[in-house]
Amino acid sequence: MRNFFKLIQINRSNKYQSIHLLLPLFTVLTFFGPGFQSISISTWFWFPLAIYYSRNLSSWWGYIPFYFVNSIGTTLAFLGIWNKKNSNWSSHTFGYSVLLGLLMNCIILFSLILDRFAQMFFRGWAKFIVFPCVWTALWNIFIFVPFFGDLTNYAFIFVGFDEVMQFASFAGLGGINFVLSWQGTIGVYLYKKWVHKKILLARDLESLNIARKENQRPLLNPVLIYLLVLYLVVGYGSFRISTSYIPFYQQNIETFAKPGFTKVGCVIKAENQNVSHYIEKTRELAFERTEFILWSEQLITVNNDAELFNLTNSIVNISLTYNVYIGFTYLDKSDENKTYSKLVVFSSKGELIINYAKTHLFPFTNDEDIISGSGILQTKMTPDFGMISGAIGLDYDFPKLIHQASIEKVDFMLDASSTSSVLANYFPPRVTKIRAIENGFTVFRCSDFGISGVWNSYGMPYAAVQTLQDVTITFQIPSLNKRVKTVYGIFGETWGWMCVCFSIIFILAMIMYAYFPPPCSINTKVRRIFP
Helix, strand or coil: CHHHHHHHCCCCCCCCHHHHHHHHHHHHHHHCCCCCCCCHHHHHHHHHHHHHHHHCCCCHHHHHHHHHHHHHHHHHHHHHHHCCCCCCCCHHHHHHHHHHHHHHHHHHHHHHHHHHHHHHHCCCCHHHHHHHHHHHHHHHHHCCCCCCCCCCCHHHHHCCCHHHHCCHHHHHHHHHHHHHHHHHHHHHHHHHHHHCHHHHHHHHHHHHHHHHHHCCCCCCCHHHHHHHHHHHHHHHHHHHHHHHHCCCCCCCHHHHCCCCEEEEEEECCCCCCCHHHHHHHHHHHHHCCCCEEEECCCCEEECCHHHHHHHHHHHHHHHHHHCCEEEEEEEEEEECCEEEEEEEEECCCCCEEEEEECCCCCCCCHHHHCCCCCCCCCCEEECCCEEEEEEEHHHHHCHHHHCHHHHCCCCEEEEEECCCCCCCECCHHHHHHHHHHHHCCEEEEEECCEEEEEECCCCCEEEEEEECCCCEEEEEEECCCCCCCCHHHHHCCHHHHHHHHHHHHHHHHHHHHHHCCCCCHHHHHHHHHCC
C-alpha cells in the first residue's frame, strides 16, 4: 500500500503551472463540442489538450476546476437542444442540461485519471491505448443508461464526415469513439516530440544507450500506426459511399439502379386539433397517390375504446380506398390504468402489420405518465417495402433496441418523432442517420419542430427538411432497395465490450505493478505483456 501511494504522488514543484490557462479554453471547446452547435475541430483540439493538462497537473486538486469548466461547457452546449419557444431556461430543461454536463464529464474525468496512471506504470504501447480503451468502454456502458442512451455521444462530431461515419457499420459508435479519442494520446506524443525536442533528445539518447545495452527492440512509431488505422477507416468509408450511388467498377448500371420512384409523406402535429383534422390531412396525401403516410409522434389522444375504434376505421377506410400504407400515432388512454405512446401501421390492404408501444420515455415531460412498451420491435414482410418495422422518438438513441432491426433483416424503418413536450429534434436526426448506417436499413422520419426526411442504408439523405407544425409534406425517393448487410448488424456493440474487457485488464495490470514492484517475478511476467 505504501508503494502504491508513493507511485501516485504528484510532484508539487511541477513547472507546468501555466497549463491552468487552458481552463477557459476547455469551456469554449466543449461548448462547440458534441452538443447542439457541434464544430468538429473543437473536439479534435480538446482531446490532446485535455490529456496534456491531466498529465501535467501539479496536484490532484487540479481535476476539480477542470471538471467544472468542462461541465459548464457541455451544459451550455446541450441547452440549445431544449430551445423550443424559448423554453430552454425553464427549471426542468436547464436542470436536465446540467445533469447531462455533470454525467458526461464523470466519464471524461475517469478516463483521464486512468490515463494518468497508465503513464506512471507503462512504458510501451499500452500507455497510448489505455485512454481510448477506457473512453470507449465508458461510453459503451453509458448508452444503456435510461433517459440518455447515446444522445450525448462524442462520436456525433463526425456526422459531417460521411467517410468516417461509415465505420459505424463495422464497429458501431464504439469504433468511432476509439479512433476519435486515440488521436488525443497521439497529439500529446507529437507535441512532446516536436515542441520539447531538445529536452526529449537527451532523454532519448540516454534511453537508447540503455536499450542497446539491454538489446531491447524499439517500439513501432505510434503516429504511423494511427495514421495507418485512420487510412483504413477512411478508405473503408469512402468505398461504401462510392458504391452506394455508383456501381462498382465494370458493373452494368442497368442492373445496379432500380427504375422508378416511391412517394412518401408526413402528417405533422398541430396544436389544438382534433382527430378529423388529421384524418382529412391523411386523406389529402392519399388522394395525391402517396404510397406511405406517416404521422409524427402522439398526434392525438385516444381516451376510450370507442374513439380508438372510430380512428382505426377511418384509417382502414383510407388505406383500402387509395391503396396506401399508413402509420399513425396516438396517446393510448383507452385503458383507464395504463397509458401508452403508440405507432400503428396498416398495409395498403387494410391489414394491421405493426402495433408498437414506445419503449424509452423522456424524463421531466408528459412521458412521465406513460408506460414503457415491451422493448421488442415488431416487423412485417410487405410486397412493396420489404421488411417493415418502426420505433418512436427517443427509442432511436438506444442502439440495442434498434439493433433488433438487423436481426430481423428490416429494409424500411419508421421513425415517428415529436417535440411536443421539450426535446428539440434538430439533434436526434443525427442519431437516426447513425442507426441507418449501423443496421443497413432505409429510415423514414416525420417530426414536428425538427427535421423530417428519408435516409438510405448508408446514412445519406434522399430528402431532409425542417418541419414545424400543422404541415403535410411529401418526398419522392428512389424505389426502395433491400437492406445492406453490415458487420455491426452481426456483432452489435462487440467493439465497445472488448474495450470494457481490455480496460479491466489494464487496471489489473496497473494494480499488480503497484503492489508487486521489481524484482518481484509477478511484476516481471506482467511487464512482458504490458511493457
